[in-house]
Amino acid sequence: MTSPDSDTQFRHDVREFLQKELPDELANRVRLHQSLKKHDYEYWHSRLNARGWLAPNWPEKFGGAEWNPLQRHIFEEECALAFAPRAVPFGVAMLGPVLQKFGSPAQQNYWLPRILSGEDWWCQGYSEPGAGSDLAALNTRADRRHTHYVVNGQKTWTTFGQHANMIFCLVRTDLSAKKQEGISFLLIDMNSPGVEVRPIRLIDKTVEVNEVWFNNVEVPVDNLVGEENKGWTYAKYLLTHERTNIAGVGFSRAGLDSVKRIAASVRDGKRPLLENPHFAARVAQVEIDLMAMSMTNLRLITNATAGQAPGLESSLLKIKGTQIKQEITDLARRAIGPMALPFESESIEGSNMGLPDPFDAGAVTAHYFNNRKLSIFGGSNEIQREIYSKGILRK
Amino acid sequence: MKPVFHMTEEQTMLSDMLSRLLSQPTEDPWRRFADQGVIGALFTEKHGGYAGSGSDLAVVFEQIGRAADTTPLIDCALLPGYLMAEAGYDLAPLINGEQHYAVAHTEAHAHYDLHGVETIFSNGTLNGEKSVVIGADSAQQILITARDGDNIAIYLVNADSPGIRYNHYELTHGGHGADLLLSQVPATPLAGNAIAALEKAWAAALVAQCADTLGAMEIASQMTRDYLMTREQFGRPLSSFQALAHRITDIMLAIEQARSAVLLAAAHLNNTPKERDKHGAACKNLMGRMGRLVAEECIQLHGGIGMTDEYALGNYGKRIIMADHRFGDTDYHLERFIAFTSESSSAMQP
Numbered sequence: 001m002t003s004p005d006s007d008t009q010f011r012h013d014v015r016e017f018l019q020k021e022l023p024d025e026l027a028n029r030v031r032l033h034q035s036l037k038k039h040d041y042e043y044w045h046s047r048l049n050a051r052g053w054l055a056p057n058w059p060e061k062f063g064g065a066e067w068n069p070l071q072r073h074i075f076e077e078e079c080a081l082a083f084a085p086r087a088v089p090f091g092v093a094m095l096g097p098v099l100q101k102f103g104s105p106a107q108q109n110y111w112l113p114r115i116l117s118g119e120d121w122w123c124q125g126y127s128e129p130g131a132g133s134d135l136a137a138l139n140t141r142a143d144r145r146h147t148h149y150v151v152n153g154q155k156t157w158t159t160f161g162q163h164a165n166m167i168f169c170l171v172r173t174d175l176s177a178k179k180q181e182g183i184s185f186l187l188i189d190m191n192s193p194g195v196e197v198r199p200i201r202l203i204d205k206t207v208e209v210n211e212v213w214f215n216n217v218e219v220p221v222d223n224l225v226g227e228e229n230k231g232w233t234y235a236k237y238l239l240t241h242e243r244t245n246i247a248g249v250g251f252s253r254a255g256l257d258s259v260k261r262i263a264a265s266v267r268d269g270k271r272p273l274l275e276n277p278h279f280a281a282r283v284a285q286v287e288i289d290l291m292a293m294s295m296t297n298l299r300l301i302t303n304a305t306a307g308q309a310p311g312l313e314s315s316l317l318k319i320k321g322t323q324i325k326q327e328i329t330d331l332a333r334r335a336i337g338p339m340a341l342p343f344e345s346e347s348i349e350g351s352n353m354g355l356p357d358p359f360d361a362g363a364v365t366a367h368y369f370n371n372r373k374l375s376i377f378g379g380s381n382e383i384q385r386e387i388y389s390k391g392i393l394r395k
Numbered sequence: 396m397k398p399v400f401h402m403t404e405e406q407t408m409l410s411d412m413l414s415r416l417l418s419q420p421t422e423d424p425w426r427r428f429a430d431q432g433v434i435g436a437l438f439t440e441k442h443g444g445y446a447g448s449g450s451d452l453a454v455v456f457e458q459i460g461r462a463a464d465t466t467p468l469i470d471c472a473l474l475p476g477y478l479m480a481e482a483g484y485d486l487a488p489l490i491n492g493e494q495h496y497a498v499a500h501t502e503a504h505a506h507y508d509l510h511g512v513e514t515i516f517s518n519g520t521l522n523g524e525k526s527v528v529i530g531a532d533s534a535q536q537i538l539i540t541a542r543d544g545d546n547i548a549i550y551l552v553n554a555d556s557p558g559i560r561y562n563h564y565e566l567t568h569g570g571h572g573a574d575l576l577l578s579q580v581p582a583t584p585l586a587g588n589a590i591a592a593l594e595k596a597w598a599a600a601l602v603a604q605c606a607d608t609l610g611a612m613e614i615a616s617q618m619t620r621d622y623l624m625t626r627e628q629f630g631r632p633l634s635s636f637q638a639l640a641h642r643i644t645d646i647m648l649a650i651e652q653a654r655s656a657v658l659l660a661a662a663h664l665n666n667t668p669k670e671r672d673k674h675g676a677a678c679k680n681l682m683g684r685m686g687r688l689v690a691e692e693c694i695q696l697h698g699g700i701g702m703t704d705e706y707a708l709g710n711y712g713k714r715i716i717m718a719d720h721r722f723g724d725t726d727y728h729l730e731r732f733i734a735f736t737s738e739s740s741s742a743m744q745p
Contacts, residue, residue: 132698134628157699202702203709209699268506278726330687333720337506340720341527342572343565355564356526356574358503365567369713372694373702380698382638 011074018082021047027083031258032362033370035206036085038121038163044085045118054116055092062100062108063116069301072245080250081257088160091115091122095168098185098238102226111187125155125169125188125212126235132157133383135170136179136232140214142171142186144221144228149173151188151217157377161197161210165190174229185231187223188214202373204366205343239379246314246378247297247321252290255328259283262361263335273335282334286327293320312391315384322374322381329371332364340365400658406454409436409446413455417462424466425533429492434472442480443490449664452599453606453657460610463710465569467497467530469603474498477596478538478549482585497534497554499525499575500593507723509593514541514577520558521550521580531573532563539575539582540589548589550582568717569710594668601675601722602664605657605682608718612653612686615693615711616646622697639696646692649685656681673735676728682718683725690715 026040048054056072058064067075087093096115099108114120131138140153151171158167167188174182188195194217199207226234260283263274273279300313333340342355344363375381402410413433421427428434436455438444452473459468475496476486488494503526505511514523521541531537534554540547552559558580563573585592620643623634633639660678663671690712694701701708719725 127699132628137628201704203704203713205704266506267504267511269508269511273506276726276730278729282726333716334724334726337724338501338527338720339503341566341568341717343567354562356503356562358526365717368716369567369709372691372712373699375695376698376702380695385638 007070007074010071011078014075014078015082017051017053018078018084021051022082022084026085030083030085032360033367034363035208040085041088041163042118045087048087049116049118054087055096057093058096058100058112062096062112064096070298073249073298073301076245077250077253080248080254083254088121090124090160090164090168091120094124094238095122098168098225098234101237102185102234106222107225120166121160121164123158123161123164123167123190123212125158125167127157128154129156133380135235136183138170138172138183140169140171141175142173142184142219144173147221149186149219149221149224151186151194151214151219153214155212155214156200156209158197158210158212159208161190161212162199162207167212168225170231170235173231177229180232182229183231183235184228185225185234186219187225188217188219192217192219194218202370204363204370206366206370240314247293247317248325249290249294249297249321252321252324252328253294255325255332256283256287256290258361259328259331259335262332262359262364265359266335266337279331279334282331286324286331289320289327290324293317293324296320312388315379315388318379318384319381325374326371329364329368332361333368335359336361336364402450402454405446406451409451410454410458413458414461417458417464424464425471425495426492428466428468428472429490433468434476434492435490437468437473438476438480438486438490442476443486449599449602449661450658452603452664453609453661456603456606457610457613457657460607460612460714461614463569463611463614463707463714467570469529469600469607471495471497471530471534473603474596474600475538477599478585478592479551481592481595482549482587484585495530495533495535497528497530497537499528499531499537499539501526501528503574507727509597510547510590512540512542512547514539516541516543516548516550516582516584519581519583521552521577521582523577525575525577527566527572528575529566529570529572531561531575532571537575538585539577539580540593541582543584546589547593548584549592550584552580552582556580566717568713591668594672597722598664598668598671598675601679602657602660604718604721605653605660605678608682608686608715609650609653609657611711611714611718612650612689615689615708615715616643616650618708618711619643619646619693619696622700633696642692642696646689649688653682653685653689669735673732676723676732676735679723679728680725680732683728686715686718687725 029036045054053065055064056067056075060066092115096112099111126135128138128140140151140155142149142151167190169186169188170183171186172182173184194215196213198211200209200211201207260274263279264272266273268276297317336359339356339358344355344366416431433455435444436446436451439447472489475498476489480486489496502511502513502524514521514525521539523541537552537554539550539552541550558578560576561573563571566572623639623643624632626633656678660674663674693708694712697708700706703709
């Protein structure tokens, strides 16, 4: 069986890159779960792009690294362990593959380089107030008027909508067709008249998601991707790409290391908390699950490398991956005991500077609450169970 | 020590009064609690109150939890009242709302160890650091625990004493706390056995905290039930999806168990310290586990809306989870319960 260590030279190169390009100060803010600013993401985006590593999943002819899934896995793991900022996925990981597969040559030539250069910051216009798990129930409509569409409706849970200048949207272009059949995939300039972004504050007080409103927004017909009313097919294709790093093994390994470090410095009566048998058992169980999931992930990745498309298994990885990540955030808030009570907002950078943090743990309580989202977004874990069980039970 | 299944007539009146009171806004919640006799309800007649049993505390704090009220009744009334009563103080200024108190006991590096006090009393002054002192922002007097040689004692000091430096902050679930840096703070000890007083006060606070959590769990589950019945996806209400519907059953079962645990702990509050603390530990462990299940499942079943600050559910979720960080968490009380029950075979007796 292939192991990630078989690619030691590649791993070495990634580590060297991270050592050279990732500032300690930025990594430290990631480690402490502080909110990053737009320029932090832009900085990391530009470092990756300069090295040619921004788009691991893209073919070389479009400026991608064209890595195999195993290399991508190694890269993501090393980045997570080094506390690098996440590469914002909407342009590179989501829209890019759709344009490469379904976009016109003109669209590819125009939009793809702008994703790499950072000229465009993309966000995703999928969910609506009435269309969450039931995404195909979406109501935002686009009516064709000669050279442009007129878009009306509302999107929600739009991550980083406040930073984006472009949004790719699923819109309804045929009101008479069946649910999935009247949907189109449209690229919309956020600076168009009639677009309004309203922030949604989450329970940890952060603003990372938004409502995006469209009021008679004019969009050139050239911004339609592929064919009209075929958007659902493209959306499903996009989702398979969204799920390449769905298990998040690297993030969990980094999180578990942090928990152990914190629990070693907390004293529970006469011993370090890490030696408390009840706490140690919790940590050990997560670690055992993570070791197995890491192997599961590698097995599935290896299959994908051998040419098999990741299929239903990505639902399993999403479920287990988020369960493990959430369990780790739970361990972290447990570890700091009463010190979980002071409110550590991630929302304003540096706002927790004056807060007591005797264990150098960062905003672990806020992070625990924030990460409740993991089992809700990107297709809730209930939807993943539905997809998987349907797939194997209803042949 | 039979648990009370039904409220007395007086408790029903108290509960109804609180429910009404908490539904109305006020400028000065502390004054209102004092004037309406809510603080008095926390203490027995012997100490100047008029109720004060474990089940009375459960009645009061269940309503506080249901309303998600952030007035620090546990920290600034119940705890200081218990500690001062043990030392022979008159509780009248506390009960009538004239004096505001806070208790500075927690130290960051002690985790939940009640004996984990490293603040030192020597030569008539206190030196050390206290963490998460809830209600410190409005207190006129602060009860501070410190070590005098091998003994732990409780000291009453003026909140504006020179030598106390405050770092105020908000709490995750609402309200305010502070860390205190104590440097040469003049103090005199309270009379009596401080450890016994602390254990008694913590036992009462634990019942109050668990009843509060129970109230919050009830509201969270009601909101979730309503949401499942009204929110439609795929052309039908979420409640019609069996995979979701069954989970409300588990939530309601958790709440029934939680209510029983609170009743048991409340009934044993005046039992021997050992029986009191065994039931307290059982209750807090169970509340930690059931609370997490209810908070996380209610948010999950709501989906994105449950993650928003604007919607009240998130605040209840935070209240429930943060309760696990007060007066010992799930694991702390599990270990304690094991210690109590491994000594004898009486664990199953109600």
